[in-house]
Amino acid sequence: MFAALRCFSRPPTLPPLLLPASSSWGPPAQVATSLLGRCQHHPCIQPTAGMKTKSALKRRCKDCFFVRRRGHLFVFCKTNPRHKQRQG
Structure with missing residues (x-):
C-alpha cells in the first residue's frame, strides 16, 4: 500500500x-x-476508471448487469469496465 x-x-x-x-x-x-x-x-498497480454517477442508470451493452448493494443501484460490466455506473 x-x-x-x-x-x-x-x-x-x-x-x-x-x-x-x-x-x-x-x-x-x-x-x-x-x-x-x-x-x-509494481506490476500489480493498474490505472482504473472510476464509476459514473447518474440518476437514471442504463445498460450500455448486452453484458452490463444491475446490482443492488447498500441501498444503491449499480451497473457493472465484465467486458468493458468503463460501463460501471452508480445511482446518485
Missing part, C-alpha cells in the same frame, strides 16, 4: 540553488525520471 502511495506522490524537487555542487541527485529532471521509474517495478 505504501509503495503504491510512494509511486503516485510528487517527487521531491529542490531549486538548483539549494542543491550542493557535489550532489549525487543531479538536476531535478533526472530526479523526477529516476523516481518515476520505480513505479514500473
Whole structure:
C-alpha cells in the first residue's frame, strides 16, 4: 500500500540553488525520471476508471448487469469496465 502511495506522490524537487555542487541527485529532471521509474517495478498497480454517477442508470451493452448493494443501484460490466455506473 505504501509503495503504491510512494509511486503516485510528487517527487521531491529542490531549486538548483539549494542543491550542493557535489550532489549525487543531479538536476531535478533526472530526479523526477529516476523516481518515476520505480513505479514500473509494481506490476500489480493498474490505472482504473472510476464509476459514473447518474440518476437514471442504463445498460450500455448486452453484458452490463444491475446490482443492488447498500441501498444503491449499480451497473457493472465484465467486458468493458468503463460501463460501471452508480445511482446518485
